[in-house]
Amino acid sequence: MPKIVDHEARRRELLDAVVRVIAEDGLEGATTRALARETGWSTGALAHYFAGKADILSSALAFSHERIKARWADQLDGLHGLAALRALLLDNLPLDEPRRIETRLEMIFWSQALGDPGLREIQREEAQDLRDRVIASLKEARTAGELAAGTDPVRTAERLLALIDGLSAHAVLYPDRLTAKDLKAAVDDELARLSPP
């Protein structure tokens, strides 16, 4: 009678540890041995749940994205238009330690994705999802008269998305230069410019 294991639950449990290791030590520190140690399992155990190291890494990225998306549902509940947009943008900034980890992970995979189409696709999907939501919020805001005339939702979305990713990168690279307060102020400054005069 074999022991029955919930593979998906176990994978998520393992990936949580993997995400922490990568965000902390980078991909150089994420050796299979280090991951095994940190998860509390053996290297061989990881082999049961993942096809190899590449699978571990891409799964870790996808796992982080799932958590982020699950959070959006909470954050945006009952919000609309600019309020929803603001909540969404702020949620994507490294304003606390869990999100700093997410940002570090994301940046690590940005450079990795440059040479790995598989990783790039995972990131593209997440980015597309966020972009769709931003555009939808902007359209909602426009309908509600919250936007200045002539505001193009797509162009504005690209600007806002670039802003939060740039702010995120700067915040984790130069924490002295940008505090959580600065990040929020930057987003609010930008949003203020969207409103009608």
Place this chain on the structure above:
Amino acid sequence: MPKIVDHEARRRELLDAVVRVIAEDGLEGATTRALARETGWSTGALAHYFAGKADILSSALAFSHERIKARWADQLDGLHGLAALRALLLDNLPLDEPRRIETRLEMIFWSQALGDPGLREIQREEAQDLRDRVIASLKEARTAGELAAGTDPVRTAERLLALIDGLSAHAVLYPDRLTAKDLKAAVDDELARLSPP
């Protein structure tokens, strides 16, 4: 008399190839053997010019920064205020292949810098330099009456710097989504919002 080599010139020559390899294949592909092959020299030859691989990598980053800064001098010659600001921001976008290489290199080192204070310092200096120039241009623009009342140079600078880094990252990650034209439009949209009504 033996052949005398200009060490600095040779280093720059080698680093030009190193930058290309890293931007093309990432740091994983930048093995000493690959770098030797690509530069056209032996692994031992690299040892004459660099203290080790870490020195090659940080020198490559510093070398790229020097080239960028040298270009600024040209780009900004005779420009002031918003015009200088616009030239500076556009120069920092991956609008052509050489600058796409620069952007890819920069992104690769962003993630590396997260765990390497030495690299982070090299990047911080470059970022500081750009930040100073952006702030100076904004102050110049304010003095010239090119800015809307109440525009804070520092907060604006942080927003603009984040914007161009975010746009750069998105452009090299999702080239289908953002063309050179889109990048310029995003910057111009943002700059338009700085002018007085």
Place this chain on the structure above:
Amino acid sequence: MPKIVDHEARRRELLDAVVRVIAEDGLEGATTRALARETGWSTGALAHYFAGKADILSSALAFSHERIKARWADQLDGLHGLAALRALLLDNLPLDEPRRIETRLEMIFWSQALGDPGLREIQREEAQDLRDRVIASLKEARTAGELAAGTDPVRTAERLLALIDGLSAHAVLYPDRLTAKDLKAAVDDELARLSPP
């Protein structure tokens, strides 16, 4: 259940081969590849049992010392005074192949120890141990009236210890000049001079 290995037993097994390689080919010949080949394992396997090459080498020296000290217990069982002293000194001479290997190993590490405090300490401990035993035997002999009046145990010990190390070195360097018989004769000549007239 995986194969469980007794790490200490495996280390000793590996070190036995390492000692042979070093004594045979010197430290130059003791590359990690050569040691792996000679032990019958892969280079990676050695990494499981030793922290690195330096650890392999110092462990090999310590292992040889342990074997020698274990042998003393046998050799000296039931012996006292001059008889114990003689047994101890003879045991430290390269009178047969196993001890020639020990001597060669020791000499190889003498020169290595000149520039490596860690190795020097390992050798110092072993030398101190032997020195203590020699002095103790001499004091025993003095008490038993086996020594000429005025024989100083410490000074005598130093002379005897120097003698056996010098004889050992000469025996392995110039085997034609010094046979096993010559070595024993030299020790006996020296001991004869310790007895009362």
Place this chain on the structure above:
Amino acid sequence: MPKIVDHEARRRELLDAVVRVIAEDGLEGATTRALARETGWSTGALAHYFAGKADILSSALAFSHERIKARWADQLDGLHGLAALRALLLDNLPLDEPRRIETRLEMIFWSQALGDPGLREIQREEAQDLRDRVIASLKEARTAGELAAGTDPVRTAERLLALIDGLSAHAVLYPDRLTAKDLKAAVDDELARLSPP
């Protein structure tokens, strides 16, 4: 008109530096670059005077031996029998810094000679030379009635030679344990036992 160089004089000048480097840093530290740096010449210059690194090393050993032998002539001038013997033995102990360098060099080459017949031959010749002188002095002493009846010159010589080499090794390995005074005392203790009662 080519520059004329006294090859032999230049070789000796270079070897003096080589000996110092080896005695100081061991053979590991005696890279061709290090030797070139220390001699004040380029690596290529050494190639003019030596056939290769092996030639440099064996020449350095031979050079040290020449210096030692030249010194014997001075030391033993006008001495005979036991007095000559004593002078000879003391000259071979590391009683001052120059001779500590000689001893370190000798020990380094002992282990190297174990696997290199060429080096072993160089050392054997030197050892043979010293051995001949010791035996000759002993015979002289015997003729002069300075030795106890039944003293065999060859067996005694082997003992004395082993003693000084063992003392030398111990003195450089464990300088705390054996001072210059101790070394002299050990030799004098041994010599005292040679005299007739």
Place this chain on the structure above:
DNA sequence: CATGAATGAGTGTTCATTCAT
């Protein structure tokens, strides 16, 4: 299912040697 021992190709680095100048 789970283990961790074992593999061996690949890494960065060193260094004796060669040779055009």
Place this chain on the structure above:
DNA sequence: TATGAATGAACACTCATTCAT
């Protein structure tokens, strides 16, 4: 002669992967 730039094989070590238990 003398230089020092250049080579490339050899080194110690790491690590993703495999697999007998």
